[in-house]
Amino acid sequence: MSVSLSEFWHWFVLAGTLVSLVLFMWLLYANRHTSENQTTGHVWDGIEELDTPLPMWWVGMFVLSVVFSVGYLVVYPGLGNFSGVLDWTSTGEHDSQADFHDRRFAPLYRELAARPLADLQADRVAMQVGRRLFINNCSTCHGVSAAGTFGYPDLTDEQWIWGGDFDAIKTSISAGRTAVMPAWGPALGEDGTTNVAHYVLGLAGQDHDAERAAAGKPQYDAICVTCHGPQGKGNPLLGAPDLTNNIWQYGGSLEQIYFTISNGRTGNMPAHGELLGADKTHILAAYIESLSQ
Ligand code: HEC
Numbered sequence: 001m002s003v004s005l006s007e008f009w010h011w012f013v014l015a016g017t018l019v020s021l022v023l024f025m026w027l028l029y030a031n032r033h034t035s036e037n038q039t040t041g042h043v044w045d046g047i048e049e050l051d052t053p054l055p056m057w058w059v060g061m062f063v064l065s066v067v068f069s070v071g072y073l074v075v076y077p078g079l080g081n082f083s084g085v086l087d088w089t090s091t092g093e094h095d096s097q098a099d100f101h102d103r104r105f106a107p108l109y110r111e112l113a114a115r116p117l118a119d120l121q122a123d124r125v126a127m128q129v130g131r132r133l134f135i136n137n138c139s140t141c142h143g144v145s146a147a148g149t150f151g152y153p154d155l156t157d158e159q160w161i162w163g164g165d166f167d168a169i170k171t172s173i174s175a176g177r178t179a180v181m182p183a184w185g186p187a188l189g190e191d192g193t194t195n196v197a198h199y200v201l202g203l204a205g206q207d208h209d210a211e212r213a214a215a216g217k218p219q220y221d222a223i224c225v226t227c228h229g230p231q232g233k234g235n236p237l238l239g240a241p242d243l244t245n246n247i248w249q250y251g252g253s254l255e256q257i258y259f260t261i262s263n264g265r266t267g268n269m270p271a272h273g274e275l276l277g278a279d280k281t282h283i284l285a286a287y288i289e290s291l292s293q
């Protein structure tokens with residue numbers, strides 16, 4: 001990907017750069033002279049100001065740097081949209097280095113991914129490779145230890161929203177997951193939402209107002225069962241979490257549950273299949289599955 005300047009800025013940069021180079025050389029040329037005893041003509045109290053010539057080494061360096069700039073601008077990008085005769089770009093350099101490393105490590109990943117799952121998970125070095133991949137690709141969201149944080153599920157426990165067997169984990173990683181918990185505030189109203197929130201607290205075995213929970217139950221049975229099930233056990237096909245395990249992706253206080261029900265939630269696990277390729281996805285899934293064992 002390269003970003004190009006608009007016509008105006010292209011010419012602005014190009015003209016500005018070339019004109020300055022010419023001005024530098026003119027400045028040097030205009031001030032040239034070799035006589036040691038030349039004065040500027042300024043005299044103060046009989047003291048004359050000398051105009052000593054610039055040292056030759058300095059002039060040489062100056063000329064060399066101008067010559068270097070011209071060469072640089074021919075070869076590398078610098079003059080507006082002119083890309084330089086080498087066609088060098090920083091993204092191109094990044095891509096070619098990434099390619100180089102991909103090719104270098106691809107055989108290692110292929111060899112690991114071809115092993116039986118149990119073997120792979122028992123191999124300490126292979127799991128370290130998995131951990132490295134996790135830290136590089138996943139830790140920004142799930143945390144370095146994979147324990148998750150607000151909005152990002154814990155991957156080390158035995159509770160899975162989308163399924164915890166190897167294949168389900170692999171699908172989560174390669175295809176991504178998009179959860180849609182609609183906003184129920186408008187339908188339930190403030191009072192209704194509070195009642196259902198108390199009912200949810202009750203499902204999780206937490207302190208709650210029993211009267212309000214009883215008032216919320218019909219609403220739960222009418223709306224929430226479709227996704228969270230009659231007992232609140234959730235549905236991995238929809239990514240609707242189990243509401244009874246007292247593990248909360250978005251917090252388990254009355255206020256947080258109220259907010260979730262009222263405003264909805266749309267957790268998104270981005271698809272990584274294309275980015276990682278099949279072998280790395282396989283190793284990562286094996287690593288993730290091993291975390292909860
Ligand atoms: C941009 C943030 C982000 C990144 C990066 C990310 N994830 Fe996720 N991941 C999420 C979110 C958010 C969810 C929960 C989706 C939901 O709300 O159901 C999730 C869910 C998951 C799940 C399903 C958990 C369950 O309980 O079913 C797995 C497995 C997973 N991620 C693994 C990974 C792995 C492995 C990587 C690295 C390749 C990764 N994630 C990278 C945000 C991210």
Ligand code: HEC
Nearest residue numbers: 179180181184223224227239240248249250251265266267
């Ligand atoms: C269309 C399916 C659907 C319906 C209907 C639905 N939910 Fe959800 N719910 C979800 C999904 C999917 C998530 C996960 C959202 C995410 O991960 O971003 C969720 C998340 C939640 C959470 C957050 C759990 C946590 O771990 O933080 C609560 C609480 C909740 N729902 C309660 C309810 C209640 C109460 C109702 C009824 C008023 C309801 N849901 C109706 C699909 C649904």
